[in-house]
Amino acid sequence: MTLCYQLIDLTAIRRDLDSLGGLLESAELMGFSGLNITHPAKQAVIPLLDELSEEARAIGAVNTVKFAGGRRIGFNTDSSGFADSFRRGLAGVPMARVVQLGAGGAGAATAYAVLKLGAGHLTIVDRAPERAASLVQNLCQFFDASRLSIAGDPVLALKDAEGLVHATPTGMREHPGMPVARTAIHAGLWVAEIVYFPLETELLQAAKEQGCRTLDGGGMAVFQAAAAFEIFTGRVPDRERMLRHFRTLAED
Numbered sequence: 001m002t003l004c005y006q007l008i009d010l011t012a013i014r015r016d017l018d019s020l021g022g023l024l025e026s027a028e029l030m031g032f033s034g035l036n037i038t039h040p041a042k043q044a045v046i047p048l049l050d051e052l053s054e055e056a057r058a059i060g061a062v063n064t065v066k067f068a069g070g071r072r073i074g075f076n077t078d079s080s081g082f083a084d085s086f087r088r089g090l091a092g093v094p095m096a097r098v099v100q101l102g103a104g105g106a107g108a109a110t111a112y113a114v115l116k117l118g119a120g121h122l123t124i125v126d127r128a129p130e131r132a133a134s135l136v137q138n139l140c141q142f143f144d145a146s147r148l149s150i151a152g153d154p155v156l157a158l159k160d161a162e163g164l165v166h167a168t169p170t171g172m173r174e175h176p177g178m179p180v181a182r183t184a185i186h187a188g189l190w191v192a193e194i195v196y197f198p199l200e201t202e203l204l205q206a207a208k209e210q211g212c213r214t215l216d217g218g219g220m221a222v223f224q225a226a227a228a229f230e231i232f233t234g235r236v237p238d239r240e241r242m243l244r245h246f247r248t249l250a251e252d
Contacts, residue, residue, distance in 0.1 A: 003233070006032075010041070017044045024048055024065070024072065033232040034066040036225075042105050049074040058142045059108040064228040077227035078109035078220065083117055084227075084239075085219025086192060093190045093213060094162040096120040101154055101179050102167035103132040106194050110167045110220075111135060115143050122147060123161070125154045155184040164191045164207075171201035182206045190214070196221045199250050222246045 008023060010016065015023075020041060027035055037045050042061040046052070049062065050071040056062050062074035098119045100111055103126035114122055126132040132150040139148055151157040158164060158180065170179040172195050180203075185191070191207040196217035204214045226237045 001233075001235075008035075017041060020045055021048055028067050028072075032067065034064065034228075036228055037063050037065060039105065046074060048072065054142075055079050055109075055112060058112050058139065059105075060138055061105045061108060063224065064231055066231050075228075075231055076109055077224040077231070078106060079113040079116075080227050081222070081224025082110050082192075082194070082220040083113040084223040085215060086113065086117060088219060089215040090190055090192060090213060097123075097161045098163040098165060099123045099125065099151075099154065099157045099161045100165040100167055101125050103128070103135040104167070107167035108135055108138075110165050110192075110194060111139060112142075114165060115139065115147060119163075120147065121149070123149050123151050123157050125151050125157055154180045158184045158186070158189070161189060164189050166191070166193050166195070166201075166203055169195070171195040171198075171203055173197055176202070178202050178206065185210050185212065187211050193217045194220055196250060199247070218246055218250060219243065 010019065017040065042063055045062050045065065049065065051073045052062070053075045056074045056076040059076045059079060061076055064075040064077050066073045066075065095118050098114055100107060100114065100122060103124050111122060111124060124132045124136060129150065129152060136148045136150055166179055168179050169175045170177055185206045187210045189207065190213040191204060192215040193201055193204055194217045195201050199216045199218050204216060207214050222243045223239060226239045226242055229237050
């Protein structure tokens with residue numbers, strides 16, 4: 001079986017989001033099985049699709065489009081990728097009170113996953129309170145509203161929390177630093193990160209110093225890609241092999 005994966009970078013080809021319709025049509029005509037979709041097109045692509053998975057509807061974003069029988073079906077594998085990584089790396093952690101920093105596209109995916117994983121209550125904190133409120137409102141269509149809330153002060157929210165999910169760009173090589181005051185990280189927390197370049201963020205370093213169980217963003221990156229590959233090909237990839245390969249790339 002021969003596979004071809006073609007990178008289409010809107011910036012490199014000097015196109016904007018208005019080009020999405022034409023790109024989808026061209027990919028279909030060329031016989032592609034589908035497309036991975038990334039920032040800034042995860043929301044913009046939705047009106048161009050015929051069907052959405054439950055995850056994509058709940059999250060309000062699509063990162064995988066499958067062409068099937070003349071229809072375009074949108075999926076979100078970021079959520080399942082985070083959940084798979086969480087089960088692998090943080091099995092058995094307490095889930096009664098979880099705080100999430102970030103309510104953007106990645107945050108919507110991780111919030112959905114955390115609730116599916118059984119969080120008793122999820123508090124969402126974002127620098128833009130209206131964005132956090134919008135995410136909670138959308139998630140309340142799929143989960144009991146009593147399980148969700150928003151907060152303005154992350155330090156106060158974390159005081160009695162058992163878990164922290166970090167879903168902002170802070171900590172990336174291009175955006176170094178901590179998403180919350182170091183003093184807010186306490187020994188009673190587990191900490192899950194979505195940043196994967198670098199794998200060892202300042203947040204994870206601070207958490208480890210406190211003796212917290214931690215999860216880096218590498219698993220989410222790999223497992224969302226593995227799920228997309230399975231959607232495209234119908235074949236189950238070797239996730240452990242993919243993870244090992246990814247970690248060699250991340251260490252370079």
